[in-house]
Amino acid sequence: MLLNDRARTSYSFINPMTGLFLILLLSGLLVGCDDKAVVKKRSPASLPAVEVAKAELQSLNHRITVTGTLESKRTVRIYNQAQGMLMELPFHEGDSIKQGELLARLDDTIIKAEYDKAEATFKQSRLDYSRLEKLAPTNMTSKELLTRGKTKVTLDQAEYNLQKKRLSYTRIQAPWEGVVSERLAEPGDVLPMHTHFLSLIDTSSLIVKVALSELYLSKFKPGDPISFMIDALGRQNWTGNVLRIYPNVNSQTRKGIMEVNLSPAPQGAKPGQLTRINLLTPKRQVLVIPLSAIRYDQQGAYVFIIKEDNKIKRRKIITGEKFPLYMEILEGLEVGDTIVEKGLFGLRSGKKVKILNAAKKQQ
Secondary structure: OHHHHHHHHHHHHHHHHHHHHHHHHHHHHHHHHHHHHHHHHOOOOOOOEEEEEEOEEEEEOOEEEEEEEEEEEEEEEEEOOOOEEEEEOOOOOOOEEOOOOEEEEEOOHHHHHHHHHHHHHHHHHHHHHHHHHHHHHHOOOOHHHHHHHHHHHHHHHHHHHHHHHHHHOOEEEOOOOEEEEEEOOOOOOEEOOOOEEEEEEEEEEEEEEEEEEHHHHOOOOOOOEEEEEEHHHOOOOEEEEEEEEEEEEOOOOOEEEEEEEEOOOOOOOOOOOEEEEEEEOOOEEEEEEEHHHOEEEOOEEEEEEEOHHHEEEEEEOEEEEEOOOEEEEEEOOOOOOEEEEEOOOOOOOOOEOEEOOHHHHHO
């Protein structure tokens, strides 16, 4: 009985110690696992990868395409300067005419009679005055009659010239070679004074008026070459030149008018056709960066510039003209500055980056 009590006492003493040891061992293992997790969690993150570009000088220009409508360089509206019935109007729309050709004839019956009367009176007054001049040396006429005779010749000549001019208004001739664009009357119509009854256009030389931004307008001058294409005539290109630039700019659109001369006009070109004008601005040296490198916020445009140890810094810039792949930089960068072109998402000043195209940066 005594032996069994001791055995139970020894067994009870050993079991708690063993349990405590096991607990401590397990705790150590758990702590070790936590330390490894912490170490793994605190390992340094990988650097953001970016591609870079350089601010550089390039000789660039703009290619501008604008559309306009063909117009005749010269258009004349024919008005009658004598009233009467229209007797002849031989031409219709589309007819070609030559300079000096008879366009229209008005009834001249009354005007012709007045002309004939004025002509006869003028001839008679000259004869009368001539007789008086012959009698003057013989004192068979007075100076007063001689003066009156001379005055009458002057008055009759003025009336004759007036009726001659009125008669000429009954026959209307073409001022220059062209094509009839409008026929607004028919023979038999009685035309009041100053009625527009016919229009002529000169198709030998055509023009196009195009609206151009004020940013480009000052880069051109009269005589500069251009190329153009008329949609109705296919894809062929022809050449022309800047004829004139209007002095005013529209305050709403900020555009001005440029007039382009298409001379000689292509075969088949007609007023009213759609025309595409291609303009090239003069080349100039500009400091540029790729468009993809520029970001915008409420403060304006900015880029990320690469500093020492591949750290980046935000740099505010002022931009100028936009080109197809580049943007002109007016302020904020200098030639040779390295900037981030791709991989801009999530970047901020002071952050270190990994440059993927390092070779390009060193060039």
